[in-house]
Amino acid sequence: MVTSNAELIDKITGLKRERKAVILTHNYQLAEIQDIADFVGDSLGLSQSAARTGAEVIVFCGVHFMAETAAILCPDKTVLLPDLNAGCPMADMITADGLRRMKEEIPGASVVCYVNTTAEVKAESDICCTSANAVKVVESLANDDIIFVPDQYLGHYVQTKTAKRLHLWPGYCSTHVRIQPEDILELKKEYPRARVMVHPECRPEVIALADEVLSTGGMCTYAQRPEVTEMIVGTEIGIIHRLKKENPGKRFIPVSEQAICPNMKLITLEKVLWSLEAMAPEVRVAEDIRLKAKAAVDRMLEVT
Numbered sequence: 001m002v003t004s005n006a007e008l009i010d011k012i013t014g015l016k017r018e019r020k021a022v023i024l025t026h027n028y029q030l031a032e033i034q035d036i037a038d039f040v041g042d043s044l045g046l047s048q049s050a051a052r053t054g055a056e057v058i059v060f061c062g063v064h065f066m067a068e069t070a071a072i073l074c075p076d077k078t079v080l081l082p083d084l085n086a087g088c089p090m091a092d093m094i095t096a097d098g099l100r101r102m103k104e105e106i107p108g109a110s111v112v113c114y115v116n117t118t119a120e121v122k123a124e125s126d127i128c129c130t131s132a133n134a135v136k137v138v139e140s141l142a143n144d145d146i147i148f149v150p151d152q153y154l155g156h157y158v159q160t161k162t163a164k165r166l167h168l169w170p171g172y173c174s175t176h177v178r179i180q181p182e183d184i185l186e187l188k189k190e191y192p193r194a195r196v197m198v199h200p201e202c203r204p205e206v207i208a209l210a211d212e213v214l215s216t217g218g219m220c221t222y223a224q225r226p227e228v229t230e231m232i233v234g235t236e237i238g239i240i241h242r243l244k245k246e247n248p249g250k251r252f253i254p255v256s257e258q259a260i261c262p263n264m265k266l267i268t269l270e271k272v273l274w275s276l277e278a279m280a281p282e283v284r285v286a287e288d289i290r291l292k293a294k295a296a297v298d299r300m301l302e303v304t
């Protein structure tokens, strides 16, 4: 017998209460996963929610590095990721060994790692950042030389906003590189009054066409401005659900229907339910790595 979404949601709600669990969901998740969440947000908001929650269990509906960041911040809580295959290809583009080699090549530089990294890479970094605070984090450092890993495009964008010298790792997001400047130019012709907002993981030629460069959380806040009624959206298309839900009557036009992060879509209602039933798969971080990684994440949260 096929179980309906309504039945799944009922079971999840009951079990969530029993387990004293909270559901944290990223803005790119499937609509039905956003709709069962206690909090929907960007990487920064999700880290802040994890750090604050009084719940005993965190069901993380996002990708692995996000659940791992929650585990770094909350060692006494059980952090569940309903599908362990939900990774982030960008986070896998750098290893702790690779970063150690780069640090040897540029001795004395401070190291900023994007939150889209493993705990081991965070443990090798001075401070972490997200797309919402990358410029602020870089500017907070006394050093003029900054190693910035792993997203070259976020790094490139930050470089346009700071006088510091950024040394970039050649990583990128395989979803955001699908967003093409030609598509934006076409849409601008079709919707001349629309504001263009793009994520800083996009390539520089895409960023050059934007009115606003924002994290996913920043996009949701921006969309609520009364004077903004039509938006061309340059990021993963999962965010369109939240934008429409929070802003009825406004128009949101995705730049590309191809901008889908397949990892984000691995989390389903069935897997959330199974995860709460089995209290697995759990994401844990070895204590020596966790403590070093936590120092980098805590510094970021202080700056923010």
Ligand code: 13P
Pocket: 027, 041, 042, 043, 044, 116, 130, 131, 132, 173, 201, 214, 215, 216, 217
């Ligand atoms: P945000 O922190 O802006 O939500 O971005 C996370 C991410 O993975 C973007 O691809």
Ligand code: SF4
Pocket: 063, 087, 088, 089, 090, 091, 116, 173, 174, 175, 176, 201, 236, 261, 263, 264
């Ligand atoms: Fe990683 Fe890109 Fe997916 Fe974000 S959208 S989780 S950066 S692959």
